[in-house]
Amino acid sequence: MDVVAVFTAYHPDERLAAAVESALRSCSSVIVVDNTPRADSGAWPATAVDSRAPALAGERVKVVAHGRNVGLGAALNIAVCELPSAAEAVLFLDQDSELPPEIVPGLVADLADPDVGIAAPSPWDPKHQRYYCSEARRTETVSDEEAVITSGMLVRREVLEKVPFDEDMFLDWVDVAFCLAVRRAGWRILIDWRLRLPHEIGAxxxxxxxxxxxxxxxxxxxxxxxxxxxxxxxxxxxxxxxxxxxxxxxxxxxxxxxxxxxxxxxxxxxxxxxxxxxxxxxxxxxxxxxxxxxxxxxxxxxxxx
Incomplete structure (x- = not known):
């Protein structure tokens, strides 16, 4: 399965380059949508994505730097519009999400079931050494879920062509609204508990x-x-x-x-x-x-x- 990784960036730091490099080891290409707004002078702030950086300058990386903060939902929809024709699935990642090598092969295997529209790893808090999901929900393999967080979810191209992200919600709960719409459209959503993605949620x-x-x-x-x-x-x-x-x-x-x-x-x-x-x-x-x-x-x- 041809998998494209998508990052949304907002005032990124050096972690974005490391995250992109990790994604390139498992995905065919990477799209970065930069939501960092331009200054009134038209100049880019120091925290915008610099496409001249080695990790972002390759042929397999496309940076969409539109100079506005249009919110998470709109940025994700922009990325979907930029997908290459060969892409069969999209892996959405936060700008600080370094990808362990087992994540993509494991999630692709989960999408072998045509009823599964989204497969996601279990989000793991490395700072506090805990899962974000409750212990009661965990299984030894996979579980059907109402919703999963954006970072780490692998989504079929077909799903994205039928279900857009909600741009009105701007930031929080965009992933939940998207997942609920995907479920209403008839697809299953899975968390694969054998796969763990380090993820930091806020301070x-x-x-x-x-x-x-x-x-x-x-x-x-x-x-x-x-x-x-x-x-x-x-x-x-x-x-x-x-x-x-x-x-x-x-x-x-x-x-x-x-x-x-x-x-x-x-x-x-x-x-x-x-x-x-x-x-x-x-x-x-x-x-x-x-x-x-x-x-x-x-x-x-x-x-x-």
């Missing part, structure tokens, strides 16, 4: 207060806004007919709110951002104050137009 730290211990990722306020907004969108558009999924996401939101109150030193700005996002999701609105600098969102562009 995650272990905190204990009042007898409660939690792994908490310290995000900026704008990121919490999108977490709250997109959970709300998932409730309204995807989970209304599935009580278990709805309950699971409400529990997630309650835990995020509780942990922000307990462990976030900037709670006076972060708690309102989370709650405002949830409210705006119910109203299908976007507050442009919670877009990162230089970012574009389709709803804001329509409003300006």
């Amino acid at each position: 995650c730290e272990v905190h204990t207060r009042w007898g409660r211990t939690a792994h908490y990722s310290h995000y900026p306020a704008w990121r919490l806004y999108w977490i709250g907004r997109n959970v709300s969108i998932l409730h309204r558009g995807h989970f209304a007919s599935r009580p278990r999924a709805l309950a699971s996401s409400l529990v997630f939101l309650a835990e995020r709110l509780t942990n922000t109150l307990l462990f976030e030193p900037r709670r006076r700005t972060h708690v309102p951002a989370l709650l405002r996002g949830f409210r705006d999701g119910l109203r299908t609105r976007v507050d442009p104050r919670y877009l990162p600098a230089g970012a574009e969102h389709p709803a804001v562009r329509r409003r300006k137009g």
